[in-house]
Amino acid sequence: MTRPDPGTWLLDKIDAHEAALIGEAEQTRILIDDLTARLRELDEALDHLRITRKTVISLADKPDTATAAPSPELPDHPAYQQILAVFADVGQPMRARDLCQVLDLPIVAKNTENIRAKLKRLVSKGILVETEPGLFTQPRP
Incomplete structure (x- = not known):
């Protein structure tokens, strides 16, 4: 080796x-x-x-220096104040049917369509936003 x-x-x-x-x-x-x-x-x-x-x-x-945007003008009908009061109290998105229940309106097509029309009008004035079809909420600040 x-x-x-x-x-x-x-x-x-x-x-x-x-x-x-x-x-x-x-x-x-x-x-x-x-x-x-x-x-x-x-x-x-x-x-x-x-x-x-x-x-x-x-x-x-x-x-x-920018002037504050004027706040949208609320329609005169008292139902609009009621709707906005509900949104302020609930603090979450709602559908027309839910709003009818909170306002103690009978859940019938006439009432839900009436409320939906009012919600759409509030959306057109910039007071509410429609986050998805039929779901409405207050805009975030």
Whole structure:
């Protein structure tokens, strides 16, 4: 049995150790590149927040030169005040049928269609919004 040459054996160990270090160094470079990219993204997000803060503070300091939009004019009929009072109390979207129930009106086609027409009129005046067909609610401020 022959023993390997000690010089060759030692050089093989050095080569193996060098290859392992090269691999680890490459992985570390990749990690540094990933972290550098992430740091760049975070810095950009911070810059955007700072700009937003400056803009909001700037706008808050300026007097409001725009004239307020006139509030929509409510139709004269008392039913409209009742409808809006219900929406204010309930605070959630409603259908014409639901409104009839709350107003203690019999659930018949005549009443639901009458209420639906009033709701549509309030939508056309910008007082209510129709979020989906037949579902009405107050607009958010």
